[in-house]
Amino acid sequence: MSDTSKAVAAARPSLWRRIRSIHPGLVLATLDLIGFGIASYLSIEELTPGGEVVCTIGGVGISGCQDVAHSAYSRPFAGIPVAVYGVILSLTLFTLAIAWWRTNNYQLLLFHYGLSLIGVAFEGWFQFAQIFLIHAVCIWCESYGLSLVLRFLIALWVFLRTPNPNSVPAEDPT
Numbered sequence: 001m002s003d004t005s006k007a008v009a010a011a012r013p014s015l016w017r018r019i020r021s022i023h024p025g026l027v028l029a030t031l032d033l034i035g036f037g038i039a040s041y042l043s044i045e046e047l048t049p050g051g052e053v054v055c056t057i058g059g060v061g062i063s064g065c066q067d068v069a070h071s072a073y074s075r076p077f078a079g080i081p082v083a084v085y086g087v088i089l090s091l092t093l094f095t096l097a098i099a100w101w102r103t104n105n106y107q108l109l110l111f112h113y114g115l116s117l118i119g120v121a122f123e124g125w126f127q128f129a130q131i132f133l134i135h136a137v138c139i140w141c142e143s144y145g146l147s148l149v150l151r152f153l154i155a156l157w158v159f160l161r162t163p164n165p166n167s168v169p170a171e172d173p174t
Contacts, residue, residue: 024158025101028112028151032094035147039086042140046074046081055139067136073129082126086144089119093151106162113155120152 013021045051046069055065068074074082093112100108123145130137 023101024154025097025109028097028154029094029101031147031151031154032090032097035144035151036087036090036094038140038144038147039083039090042069042083042144043081043087045069046083053138053140064130064136065138065140068130068134068138068141071129071134071136073126073134082141083144085122089115089148093119109155109158109162113152113159116148116152116155119148123148 042053045053053065053069069081076082077085093115096108096112096115099105100112126141127145130141
């Protein structure tokens with residue numbers, strides 16, 4: 001290996017350092033887009049007359065998605081499907097994540113964290129409803145829930161690791 005290629009290799013940051021240099025707002029935005037995609041698919045299928053959620057793993061059909069989609073618990077408020085609320089939540093969280101990434105405004109992170117906390121609380125209720133009330137589990141709903149929990153955990157991690165930017169440093173008593 002020549003001296004030039006050794007110098008280039010030494011100057012190039014490691015994969016771990018490059019991953020760690022990604023702004024958490026972009027990670028949140030990516031998860032928000034994944035959640036948006038899942039919730040959009042479910043919303044379209046549930047709002048389309050005759051629409052049925054395709055629920056297969058490795059070519060094997062799973063009936064839980066249809067049971068969850070047709071239950072009263074999938075439309076808890078004003079007959080609007082839960083997935084529509086997921087679309088709204090994901091778009092809102094995506095907007096907050098991008099705005100936080102662009103501005104580093106700590107308040108935007110706090111809003112993202114707070115909304116994702118509310119979403120996780122609702123996800124807990126919906127998880128309970130699927131298991132104990134509907135007696136079926138929708139893999140799409142679980143995927144959305146997983147993305148929501150990951151968003152919450154990342155926002156929590158950043159929140160806990162970020163010092164309060166609004167605090168005033170204590171004056172030196174000397």
